[in-house]
Amino acid sequence: MDINLTPILTSWPFLLKALGMTIFVSVMSTALGFVIGTLVGALRTYGGRMTNVVLGFYVDSMRAIPLLVILVWTFFAFPLLIGASINAVTAGIAGLGLHLGAYVSETIRAGLTSVRRNQMQAGLALGMSRFQAIRTIILPQAIIRMLPALGSLFVIAIKDSAIASVIAVPELLRQTQIVAGKTFRPFELYTAAMLAYFILCYPVARGVDRLYRRLSHLGSS
Amino acid sequence: MTAAPILVFENVVKRYGALTALAGVSLTLHRGEVVCLIGPSGSGKSTLLRCANALDPLDQGRISFDGHEVRSSETSVRLVRQRMGMVFQNFELFPHLTVLRNVTIGPTTVLKLGQAEADARARKLLAKVGLADKETSHPSALSGGQQQRVAIARALAMEPALMLFDEPTSALDPETIGEVLSVMKTLADEGMTMLVVTHEMDFARRVANRVAVFDKGRVIEEGTPQEIFTAPKVPRTRDFLSHLGWHGESK
Ligand SMILES: Nc1ncnc2c1ncn2[C@@H]1O[C@H](COP(=O)(O)OP(=O)(O)OP(=O)(O)O)[C@@H](O)[C@H]1O
Ligand SMILES: [Mg+2]
Numbered sequence: 320m321d322i323n324l325t326p327i328l329t330s331w332p333f334l335l336k337a338l339g340m341t342i343f344v345s346v347m348s349t350a351l352g353f354v355i356g357t358l359v360g361a362l363r364t365y366g367g368r369m370t371n372v373v374l375g376f377y378v379d380s381m382r383a384i385p386l387l388v389i390l391v392w393t394f395f396a397f398p399l400l401i402g403a404s405i406n407a408v409t410a411g412i413a414g415l416g417l418h419l420g421a422y423v424s425e426t427i428r429a430g431l432t433s434v435r436r437n438q439m440q441a442g443l444a445l446g447m448s449r450f451q452a453i454r455t456i457i458l459p460q461a462i463i464r465m466l467p468a469l470g471s472l473f474v475i476a477i478k479d480s481a482i483a484s485v486i487a488v489p490e491l492l493r494q495t496q497i498v499a500g501k502t503f504r505p506f507e508l509y510t511a512a513m514l515a516y517f518i519l520c521y522p523v524a525r526g527v528d529r530l531y532r533r534l535s536h537l538g539s540s
Numbered sequence: 541m542t543a544a545p546i547l548v549f550e551n552v553v554k555r556y557g558a559l560t561a562l563a564g565v566s567l568t569l570h571r572g573e574v575v576c577l578i579g580p581s582g583s584g585k586s587t588l589l590r591c592a593n594a595l596d597p598l599d600q601g602r603i604s605f606d607g608h609e610v611r612s613s614e615t616s617v618r619l620v621r622q623r624m625g626m627v628f629q630n631f632e633l634f635p636h637l638t639v640l641r642n643v644t645i646g647p648t649t650v651l652k653l654g655q656a657e658a659d660a661r662a663r664k665l666l667a668k669v670g671l672a673d674k675e676t677s678h679p680s681a682l683s684g685g686q687q688q689r690v691a692i693a694r695a696l697a698m699e700p701a702l703m704l705f706d707e708p709t710s711a712l713d714p715e716t717i718g719e720v721l722s723v724m725k726t727l728a729d730e731g732m733t734m735l736v737v738t739h740e741m742d743f744a745r746r747v748a749n750r751v752a753v754f755d756k757g758r759v760i761e762e763g764t765p766q767e768i769f770t771a772p773k774v775p776r777t778r779d780f781l782s783h784l785g786w787h788g789e790s791k
Contacts, residue, residue, distance in 0.1 A: 440595050441632035445646035445698060446622030455649055459636045536680050537636040 326502035327511055337494035338515055344411055344490055345477040351416025352476060353469075356423020361453060363424065364431045374424070381421035386482055390414040394486040411483035411490075419476050426468045430461030438540050463531075463538030470527025474520050481516070491515060543570040546606055546702055546733055547592060553600035554587055554757075561587040563757035564601070569702070574734045576744040576765075579754030580780055585737040586629075588754075589704045592735070593617075593624045606701065622650055625695030625703040629711050631687040633679040633694070639666065640675035643694045651698070658697070665693040669723050685716025689723055696727075703727065705736040741784060745769055753777045 327334070359378065363371050381389070393414040398404045405413075434457050442452030462469065484493035491512055499508040547569040554562035561584045569575050577585045590596040592603060594610050594617045603610045610620050633642050643662035647653040653661070666672050669689040679687055688708055695703060705724065709717045721743050728734055728747050738744060744751050744765055751768040753761040753776075761774045772778045 437628060437630065437632045438634070440590075441626075441628060441634070443595060444593060444621055444624075444626035445694070446618045446650040447646075448618065451649050455645060456634050460634075463636060537678060539680070540632070540635045 341491040348415035352419025355420030359424035360427030430465040466531040551601040576748040583754040625700035
């Protein structure tokens with residue numbers, strides 16, 4: 320097999336822009352997913368029974384439906400429901416974020432319940448509201464304890480952004496497909512894309528691991 | 541004791557399902573007084589402290605603090621808790637915060653004190669409990685006795701009118717018990733009102749104004765340390781004390 324790097328050398332600005340989009344979509348959907356997940360996880364842990372049931376339904380449905388289907392539905396079906404079109408990037412971030420939020424919420428919930436009950440009592444005894452105690456005492460410990468799991472979810476979010484290629488989000492995989500189709504050099508292009516994902520995700524995974532090793536002692540009460 | 545009452549328990553009943561943890565407790569603390577609670581495990585001492593600052597709701601009876609009933613409506617309860625310091629058996633320091641932040645977090649989040657003012661207050665208290673040099677450490681780097689002294693400073697940072705101690709030394713190594721008790725003794729000498737659950741009979745004898753003996757959710761005997769330790773009237777008190785004495789000798 321002969322290797323021809325010319326397509327990569329000529330279209331690298333196009334692919335670099337695509338990589339930028341991958342990073343943008345990953346970061347935005349992770350931010351959305353972490354905000355949703357933290358809220359849902361805390362509300363399910365400390366809220367009433369009804370809250371728990373309703374939010375539990377959200378979590379279970381996100382886990383029961385393939386991400387691909389969620390993205391396709393958000394982009395192609397949801398606009399018909401509301402009678403307005405939404406752009407692919409917005410739909411992609413929303414779908415990825417909602418899906419990720421379910422998994423983040425379960426992780427946060429496990430973290431919150433693992434902090435022992437007396438920590439809450441110590442906060443309340445100082446005169447804090449439950450909300451203040453959760454925000455300043457319980458949640459920080461829960462997040463530290465759950466760093467490895469949350470880090471994995473972040474890496475998964477980066478990788479899952481590639482699925483948004485099916486709704487034409489101009490991210491790395493989608494744009495690589497376009498160049499590969501035009502130049503008939505799939506081997507070089509897909510290999511380059513694979514390497515790019517690895518180079519993006521590997522340091523994140525290692526970084527979270529190092530962070531956890533530095534912080535883990537702060538999470539054990 | 542002629543000082544005004546500050547914390548009054550009137551016929552307090554607390555149940556956990558079928559179990560009656562407090563079966564009608566009446567007890568009064570006056571301003572500046574140190575009252576020690578002693579009694580066997582499971583007799584309801586911790587429950588009484590948790591009821592005092594409404595961490596647990598009552599089933600019957602009434603608790604009043606500084607003339608106001610301790611109710612379970614959110615804001616008034618929070619005001620009561622701000623003015624009642626609590627020290628736990630297992631310290632319950634916040635592991636993710638430095639020693640200094642453990643002490644300032646109450647004043648900054650609850651009293652809305654500025655960080656600089658809170659820091660100054662915390663440093664004074666850390667010096668008072670002998671830990672001025674530890675402010676940047678995290679709790680995991682401290683001994684049990686040091687952690688408990690930070691916990692005392694944390695409670696004092698709210699400038700409470702009363703301190704509740706729940707067996708503050710029973711999780712400690714024998715060699716660090718003394719440093720915690722001496723901080724508590726200093727507090728008592730300064731006139732702090734204190735309700736102390738303890739198995740340290742020496743401390744009770746030297747520091748308490750009154751001792752209340754708990755058994756099965758009731759105060760079975762109450763008196764000066766003199767009365768309780770030298771001439772207990774109730775047989776159950778005598779049993780309990782001799783049981784402790786026996787423990788003391790067996791160590
Ligand atoms: N949250 C709870 N739920 C159910 N039962 C409880 C709860 N807290 C305490 N109890 C029960 O209430 C009784 C009194 O407990 P409490 O902790 O007040 O005793 P104590 O005098 O502090 O004992 P110890 O010396 O062991 O600390 C015990 O039988 C205990 O099992
Ligand atoms: Mg107890």
